[in-house]
Amino acid sequence: MEKFKTITSTYVPLPIENVDTDQIIPARFLKATTREGFGDNLFADWRYEKSGEPKADFVLNNPVYSGEILVAGKNFGSGSSREHAAWAIAGYGFKVVVSSFFADIFRNNALNNGILPVVVSEKFLGELFESVGRDPQATVTVNLEEQFIGNNQTGNREPFDINPYKKECLLKGLDDIDFLLSNKEKIEAYEKNRPYVY
Amino acid sequence: MNKTLFDKIWDAHVVTTVKDGPAQLYIDRHLCHEVTSPQAFSGLRARGLKVFRPGQTLLTADHNIPTVEQDKPIRDEVSRYQVDTLAKNAREFGLTYYGLRHSKNGIVHVIGPENGFTQPGMTIVCGDSHTSTHGAFGAIAFGIGTSEVEMVLSSQCILQTRPKTMRVNFEGKLNDGVSAKDMALYMIWQLTTGGATGYFVEYAGEAVRNLTMEQRMTLCNLSIEMGARGGLIAPDETTFNYIKGREFAPKGERWDEAMAYWKTLKSDEGAVFDKEVTFDASRIKPMITYGTNPGMGMPIDGAIPELSAIDGAGKISFEKSLKYMGFEPGEKLEGKPIDYVFLGSCTNGRIEDFRVFTHYVKGKKKAGNVTAWLVPGSWQVRQQIEAEGLDKILEEAGFELRQPGCSACLAMNDDKVPAGKYAVSTSNRNFEGRQGPGARTILASPLVAAAAAVSGKITKP
Numbered sequence: 001m002e003k004f005k006t007i008t009s010t011y012v013p014l015p016i017e018n019v020d021t022d023q024i025i026p027a028r029f030l031k032a033t034t035r036e037g038f039g040d041n042l043f044a045d046w047r048y049e050k051s052g053e054p055k056a057d058f059v060l061n062n063p064v065y066s067g068e069i070l071v072a073g074k075n076f077g078s079g080s081s082r083e084h085a086a087w088a089i090a091g092y093g094f095k096v097v098v099s100s101f102f103a104d105i106f107r108n109n110a111l112n113n114g115i116l117p118v119v120v121s122e123k124f125l126g127e128l129f130e131s132v133g134r135d136p137q138a139t140v141t142v143n144l145e146e147q148f149i150g151n152n153q154t155g156n157r158e159p160f161d162i163n164p165y166k167k168e169c170l171l172k173g174l175d176d177i178d179f180l181l182s183n184k185e186k187i188e189a190y191e192k193n194r195p196y197v198y
Numbered sequence: 199m200n201k202t203l204f205d206k207i208w209d210a211h212v213v214t215t216v217k218d219g220p221a222q223l224y225i226d227r228h229l230c231h232e233v234t235s236p237q238a239f240s241g242l243r244a245r246g247l248k249v250f251r252p253g254q255t256l257l258t259a260d261h262n263i264p265t266v267e268q269d270k271p272i273r274d275e276v277s278r279y280q281v282d283t284l285a286k287n288a289r290e291f292g293l294t295y296y297g298l299r300h301s302k303n304g305i306v307h308v309i310g311p312e313n314g315f316t317q318p319g320m321t322i323v324c325g326d327s328h329t330s331t332h333g334a335f336g337a338i339a340f341g342i343g344t345s346e347v348e349m350v351l352s353s354q355c356i357l358q359t360r361p362k363t364m365r366v367n368f369e370g371k372l373n374d375g376v377s378a379k380d381m382a383l384y385m386i387w388q389l390t391t392g393g394a395t396g397y398f399v400e401y402a403g404e405a406v407r408n409l410t411m412e413q414r415m416t417l418c419n420l421s422i423e424m425g426a427r428g429g430l431i432a433p434d435e436t437t438f439n440y441i442k443g444r445e446f447a448p449k450g451e452r453w454d455e456a457m458a459y460w461k462t463l464k465s466d467e468g469a470v471f472d473k474e475v476t477f478d479a480s481r482i483k484p485m486i487t488y489g490t491n492p493g494m495g496m497p498i499d500g501a502i503p504e505l506s507a508i509d510g511a512g513k514i515s516f517e518k519s520l521k522y523m524g525f526e527p528g529e530k531l532e533g534k535p536i537d538y539v540f541l542g543s544c545t546n547g548r549i550e551d552f553r554v555f556t557h558y559v560k561g562k563k564k565a566g567n568v569t570a571w572l573v574p575g576s577w578q579v580r581q582q583i584e585a586e587g588l589d590k591i592l593e594e595a596g597f598e599l600r601q602p603g604c605s606a607c608l609a610m611n612d613d614k615v616p617a618g619k620y621a622v623s624t625s626n627r628n629f630e631g632r633q634g635p636g637a638r639t640i641l642a643s644p645l646v647a648a649a650a651a652v653s654g655k656i657t658k659p
């Protein structure tokens with residue numbers, strides 16, 4: 001995994017609540033057997049007409065908005081556990097998703113793919129939507145090391161939470177499997193002393 | 199310390215805890231299907247790893263398979279390749295695989311329980327969010343992503359932050375015609391789709407105790423739709439009677455040992471939950487959904503909320519959702535014509551669901567305007583349907599049985615509801631496009647689905 005560095009970037013606003021993983025990547029795109037190529041189908045049904053033409057009113061098709069940060073409404077990533085949702089977001093080029101609330105499995109999947117989910121207050125989120133509404137070139141800074149997010153248009157900052165272990169993984173570009181594999185002896189010891197019969 | 203059931207099982211599975219971080223949790227049972235596993239197996243190959251404990255993983259093909267002519271090669275080339283890849287991975291890594299046409303093939307959350315692979319006190323994971331189903335047996339069961347599938351394959355462990363605990367009590371008795379599906383839709387309506395995010399839920403109370411195993415599975419299955427990591431129910435005689443004699447169930451002395459342990463699996467008197475909610479079961483009516491998430495539910499004779507009842511930020515999503523569904527704020531849905539009926543999925547694709555549906559349609563006829571897809575959750579369910587003669591009754595009423603699979607629950611195969619059409623569905627998700635691009639889903643119980651299938655409209659059963 002790539003190491004996570006501080007980002008200052010313009011951002012893409014998606015002020016919709018309860019964006020579920022079926023919207024992020026519809027099921028018919030889950031037939032692949034590799035992790036590549038999902039970015040093209042990110043939000044496919046909102047983004048393209050049946051004919052494959054881009055829908056002009058969807059934010060990803062609006063050239064004034066761009067950047068490595070997606071800012072979305074409350075309860076982002078609910079629904080299916082498909083990690084393809086995280087692959088699609090990463091594949092498209094987002095490194096951070098900001099919302100006031102994330103579904104659990106999506107949050108894990110994002111972190112396991114080097115995407116940082118940043119939880120902000122409703123107020124802060126509302127201001128981000130306002131700022132980018134006024135000026136599509138508005139930027140956000142996300143500093144993982146110091147755990148804050150800043151709206152560079154208003155100058156407001158907010159701290160965010162992240163599990164210290166996950167933080168270190170992101171900063172160092174390590175993943176959980178590296179950790180688990182280094183731990184085999186403990187697993188075997190546990191198996192010998194399992195408290196039940198299976 | 200008085201412990202909750204969740205605490206007891208969790209604590210018994212912690213191998214170690216990462217400093218300032220998650221717990222390393224040992225996984226007893228792992229279920230795998232074709233859609234969320236190929237990249238995990240590639241990962242193992244890339245790292246030159248074997249499957250650490252092959253006996254604890256079970257594979258089935260379900261999400262991306264046709265529900266007709268399963269004896270022929272899958273027509274869609276990409277789907278066929280995905281299913282073949284699972285078979286190849288099973289061979290290469292030495293894993294048990296119930297592929298197409300195998301007598302035990304079926305939806306992953308149906309076959310786990312029906313073969314006794316799912317047992318109380320276990321930790322069970324699968325790359326599918328409805329893994330919460332297995333919690334009905336008093337297990338910690340939850341969905342994981344593909345990176346985590348790779349973790350389990352390579353180490354039989356995953357790293358997890360301990361969720362908070364929540365108890366949902368259903369006191370009193372359910373009315374006739376009200377099922378676990380209605381309990382769940384009622385609960386998600388009350389608590390919203392994010393209402394249990396961060397929590398692991400235990401279901402308790404008289405109405406839960408009175409549920410059969412199949413109904414308990416339906417209730418636990420839908421836990422994820424209110425954001426919960428999972429849901430579980432303390433095992434009791436109902437649970438033990440269900441498991442006894444099934445293929446993977448402990449036998450002889452091992453059964454006695456297991457029972458001694460299983461009987462300890464309940465929340466202690468006075469155990470404290472981070473959150474506790476109580477519902478009066480007698481107030482629950484048959485439910486339907488009107489919107490594009492499972493929290494947008496209402497009693498079947500109710501009305502969609504007025505726009506003025508929705509708070510600020512939610513308005514955009516609410517209006518978008520109703521526009522997609524072709525409904526108006528304040529509208530009643532009883533009597534609305536519908537086009538499709540889907541009976542199936544890991545929520546309501548078990549034998550009892552087929553019994554309820556068949557019982558209702560017996561002696562009646564399917565409405566001419568309705569296309570009905572009746573998809574058993576597994577081959578064993580289908581065989582049972584035939585053994586009980588339900589297929590004959592269904593046939594007389596104008597219904598046809600399909601072959602098992604996830605089918606129109608996620609519409610990865612050809613079972614897609616066309617754009618703009620209404621489907622009364624016993625599955626779990628009414629998201630935009632879930633049952634096909636543009637499809638409009640109304641979630642309901644098998645009984646409500648049966649009533650819609652014969653009247654052609656949304657009808658109180």
Ligand code: SF4
Nearest residue numbers: 328543544604607608
């Ligand atoms: S039936 Fe639906 S919810 Fe259940 S495992 Fe299949 S796709 Fe997932």
